[in-house]
Amino acid sequence: MTKNIIEVHNLVKKFGTFTAVNDITFDVKEGEILGFLGPNGAGKTTTIQMLLGLLTPTSGSILYFGRDLMSYREEIMETINFSSTYTNLPWYLSVKENLTYLSYLYNIKDRKKRISELVEIFKLDPILKKSIGQLSAGQMTRVNIAKAFLNSPKILLLDEPTASLDPDVATYIREFIQSERERFNISILFTSHNMSEVEELCERIIFINNGEIIANDKPENLAKSIEFSHVELLLEKDLKKLEEFCNKQHLTFRIFGKKQIRIDVREKNIAEFLRNLTEQKIIYDEISIDKPSLEDYFLQMSQKKI
Amino acid sequence: MKLHRIYAIILRNLYSFKHSYDKMSDAFYWPLLDLLLWGLTSSYINQSSGGQTNILLLVISGIVFWLIFWRAQYEICMGLLDELWNKNMINLFITPLKFWEWVTAWLFMGVAKGAMSFLFASGVAILLYQTNVFTYGFTLIPYMLLLLLSGWWVGFLITSILMRFGSKVQTLAWSMPWVFAPFSAIYYPVSSLPQWAQNVAHFLPTSYVFEGMREVLKTGHFNTQNFLFALLLNCIYLALALITIRFSFARVLKNGITKLY
Numbered sequence: 159m160t161k162n163i164i165e166v167h168n169l170v171k172k173f174g175t176f177t178a179v180n181d182i183t184f185d186v187k188e189g190e191i192l193g194f195l196g197p198n199g200a201g202k203t204t205t206i207q208m209l210l211g212l213l214t215p216t217s218g219s220i221l222y223f224g225r226d227l228m229s230y231r232e233e234i235m236e237t238i239n240f241s242s243t244y245t246n247l248p249w250y251l252s253v254k255e256n257l258t259y260l261s262y263l264y265n266i267k268d269r270k271k272r273i274s275e276l277v278e279i280f281k282l283d284p285i286l287k288k289s290i291g292q293l294s295a296g297q298m299t300r301v302n303i304a305k306a307f308l309n310s311p312k313i314l315l316l317d318e319p320t321a322s323l324d325p326d327v328a329t330y331i332r333e334f335i336q337s338e339r340e341r342f343n344i345s346i347l348f349t350s351h352n353m354s355e356v357e358e359l360c361e362r363i364i365f366i367n368n369g370e371i372i373a374n375d376k377p378e379n380l381a382k383s384i385e386f387s388h389v390e391l392l393l394e395k396d397l398k399k400l401e402e403f404c405n406k407q408h409l410t411f412r413i414f415g416k417k418q419i420r421i422d423v424r425e426k427n428i429a430e431f432l433r434n435l436t437e438q439k440i441i442y443d444e445i446s447i448d449k450p451s452l453e454d455y456f457l458q459m460s461q462k463k464i
Numbered sequence: 465m466k467l468h469r470i471y472a473i474i475l476r477n478l479y480s481f482k483h484s485y486d487k488m489s490d491a492f493y494w495p496l497l498d499l500l501l502w503g504l505t506s507s508y509i510n511q512s513s514g515g516q517t518n519i520l521l522l523v524i525s526g527i528v529f530w531l532i533f534w535r536a537q538y539e540i541c542m543g544l545l546d547e548l549w550n551k552n553m554i555n556l557f558i559t560p561l562k563f564w565e566w567v568t569a570w571l572f573m574g575v576a577k578g579a580m581s582f583l584f585a586s587g588v589a590i591l592l593y594q595t596n597v598f599t600y601g602f603t604l605i606p607y608m609l610l611l612l613l614s615g616w617w618v619g620f621l622i623t624s625i626l627m628r629f630g631s632k633v634q635t636l637a638w639s640m641p642w643v644f645a646p647f648s649a650i651y652y653p654v655s656s657l658p659q660w661a662q663n664v665a666h667f668l669p670t671s672y673v674f675e676g677m678r679e680v681l682k683t684g685h686f687n688t689q690n691f692l693f694a695l696l697l698n699c700i701y702l703a704l705a706l707i708t709i710r711f712s713f714a715r716v717l718k719n720g721i722t723k724l725y
Contacts, residue, residue, distance in 0.1 A: 173719070204720075210558045213720045235560040246551040248476065250483035259479065262472035263559040289483065305555070 160187040162224075163313055163345040164209070169218035171204050171369075178204040180369040181218070186313075189343040191335075193350070193360035193377070197460035201369040202349055206315055209347070210240055222313065236264065241306035242317035243299055249291040253282055253301050256290065257308060264309035272308065279334065280304040295322040303331060307338065314346045320355065332359060353453040357381075363452070365459055372459060377452050384450035384458060386410075386422040389431065392444035393417055400440050407434075425449075465568065469561050473543075473569030480546060481577075490538070491577060495585045498527050503593050518681070524595045525677055526650040528585045532608055533670060534641055535578035536615025541622050541637035543570035548631045553721045563713055574615060582608075600677060603686045607673045610691070613698035614670050618644065620705035627712040630724045649674050669694035669701070 164186040171179040179201045186192045196202045207213035209220060211231055220227040222234045247256045257276065261269040277283055280300045285293060293301065299322055306314060316335070320328040332355065338344055350356050356363065357377045365373040365380070373380055393400060397419060404411045404421055409431075411421040423431045428447065435442070481487045506523035513519065543566070547553045556566070589595045598604065622636050647661060648670035654662055665671040672694035676687050716724060 207720055207722070210554075212554060212557055212717070212722075214714075214717045232560045232562065235558065238558065240554070240558045242554075245554045247555060248480060248546075248550040248552050251476070251479045255476075255479040259472045259476040260555070260559070262468050262475060263556075263561055265466070265468045 160189070162186070163188050163190075163222065164347070165219075165221040165224070166205075166209070167219045167221070169205065169208060169220065170216045171201075171208060171213065172216045178369050179208070179215075182366070182369070182371050184364055184371060184374060186345050186347055188345055189339060190362065191339060191346040191348055191360045193348050193356045193363035194366070195349065195356065195363055195456060196366035197456075200367045202366055203317075204369075205366070206240075206317060206347070206349070209315060210238070211235065236309065237312040238315070239306040239309055239311040239313075240315045240317070241302045241319050243295075243302070243319070243321040244317065245302070247290045247298075247301065247305070250289055252287050252289050253293075254286045256301070257305065260305060260308055266309060272310075276304040276307060279307075296324055296327060299323050300327070300331075310342070312342075312344060314344055316346060316348050318350050319348075320350070320352070328355075335359065353451065353456055357452050365455075367459060373455075380455045381450050381452050384454045385424050386454070387425050387428060387450060388420050388448040388454075389423050389428065390418065390420045390446045390448065391442040393419070393440070393442045396440045396442070399438070400435070400442075403434070403438055403440065465562065465565050466560075469559075469565045470569045470572070473556075473561070473566055474572055477543070477546070477569070477573050487542075491581050492584055495527070495531055495581055496588060499524065499585060499588050499592065502527055503589070503595075507593060520593055521595050521597075521599065521681065522678065523651055524589045524593060525597050525600070525681075526674065528582060528589060528597050529607065529611060529673065529677065530645070530648075530650055531581045531585055532578045532611040533615040533618075533644075535581050536574035536612050537619035537622065537641050538615075538637065539574035539577055540567075540570045540616065540619025541626065543567075543573065544623050544626055545631060545634055545637060548626075548634075548724055551725055553724065557721060563710070567709070570619075571616060574619070575612065578612065578615070600680055603676075603680050606686075606691055607677060610669055610673050610694050610698060613695075613702055614644075614668075614673075615641075617698065617701040617705040620702075620709045624705070624708045624712040627709070627716050627724065644668060644670060647671060653678065667697065669697045 162185040166182060166184050169179055169182050170177070182205065194202055194205070204213065208215050211227055222230075222238070225234065227234055251259075254273070257273045258269065261273060266272050277286060280303065282301065282304060285297050285301075290298065290301070299319070303319055306316070306319075319335070320331050323331060335346065336359065339346060348356070348360055360377060363373070363375065363377050363380055364371055391400070394417065397413070397417060400419060401411070401413070409421050409423065411419055413419050421431075502523050503520070506519045510519045547556060586597050589597060600607070618641060622640050625633060625636055647657070647665045647668050649657065649665055654665045654671055654675055657665060672690045676690055679685055679687055
């Protein structure tokens with residue numbers, strides 16, 4: 159049986175009368191990539207800050223390797239790292255200087271070798287002597303991720319690690335994260351607003367909203383829980399007619415341009431819906447049917463908050 | 465406490481010092497300007513008074529010694545402010561770094577940069593005014609220790625306020641030490657102050673330093689009793705300041721480090 163690397167029990171964080179995180183319990187298993195999703199203000203960042211020891215919980219406990227974070231912070235932090243697009247490194251310092259002083263903080267034995275490895279992996283050589291302030295957003299993200307791997311962590315918390323990266327670099331970084339996970343059995347807690355990335359990387363997803371966990375399942379199961387498929391039609395002339403038909407049938411739809419429409423239809427009703435279109439003599443030129451995705455799940459669950 | 469982590473923070477600060485013209489000017493430019501302005505002024509007063517008292521040495525000593533106090537407190541405040549400006553607190557505190565290791569690195573930076581500024585200003589004083597602050601001999605050492613301790617507790621107090629209100633009150637780091645200056649009797653005796661100000665001065669260890677220095681200059685006598693009393697005051701204030709800053713940091717963790725930005 160795979161052991162739990164992180165265990166969170168009944169975690170609560172209150173700011174005055176506002177409850178940001180309300181009694182959440184979950185775990186992260188060894189070698190697992192866990193997606194931690196939720197809309198803005200759901201309590202993700204607050205939870206991550208508590209997991210990193212940057213914020214004291216109001217109640218509840220956080221265990222790493224079965225040891226309490228508060229009591230064994232020093233030992234635990236040696237095995238963890240974190241990367242976020244939204245944190246900065248000292249502005250004036252060069253990339254090399256940042257990696258060097260951080261390598262002392264983690265007491266890395268062969269500092270030069272480890273930094274050279276990361277420079278090669280993340281292609282940092284051309285920017286090594288540049289100060290952080292001179293880097294582009296994409297370069298900064300690469301440096302942040304390199305920093306996160308500096309201490310060869312057993313646990314990684316990645317907050318939107320590929321945001322602001324070019325697609326090819328983002329793919330490269332995702333592949334690197336996957337390969338490192340496989341090589342060293344790293345456990346990863348991963349947040350992203352790119353749902354296809356989450357579907358690609360994560361074995362399990364925790365969805366949090368209003369400070370509570372509302373789902374904890376595999377990405378495919380979460381997507382399946384959405385009953386509606388998207389039927390997308392391209393019509394030369396009957397768009398108005400179809401719009402009226404959808405209104406009568408109380409179907410949710412969205413129009414793109416002058417010819418394209420996307421209609422949400424229950425999967426079991428798709429055949430009947432298409433038959434009705436034929437009966438109504440609504441002629442379409444192209445059709446595509448998309449099964450519900452994790453993105454649909456995300457949108458539906460996020461709307462519940464509103 | 466682990467030395468490698470203290471060294472890491474010192475290294476981070478040294479890198480920052482190397483790249484920052486602001487920090488360079490704090491170390492060299494401002495002390496030089498102080499020495500030029502007040503040195504030339506007191507040189508004129510010295511000549512006008514017929515050179516009966518060595519005003520130049522008194523003023524230059526005041527400037528140079530005040531630097532030790534100022535640098536010690538400033539480095540502590542800058543230890544926090546620099547991380548706030550760079551939004552680097554998260555990167556530091558997701559490592560095994562302990563709060564007291566971070567603080568120890570600030571203290572070291574205060575001593576190192578204080579010594580650097582002191583030596584620079586002393587050198588400039590010799591060069592420009594042929595005035596040697598090393599005239600005080602070995603009594604320099606206890607006075608320097610007292611000023612260092614005072615700088616530390618003032619620095620911790622200001623930093624505690626910064627931890628409570630964030631960088632929006634950052635101006636305290638530059639301005640608050642000067643609140644202590646008039647009562648520290650840097651350039652004039654405590655007895656010349658109005659009574660209420662004398663009462664304040666009696667509770668400030670820095671006033672005993674500058675009074676003591678003048679006594680050494682005048683009589684050659686080192687006042688051990690005053691030194692011990694100033695040391696006692698410093699120890700009490702430092703202990704209180706350390707407790708305050710520890711509580712302030714606990715409060716930061718309660719509200720979240722990012723709330724400081």
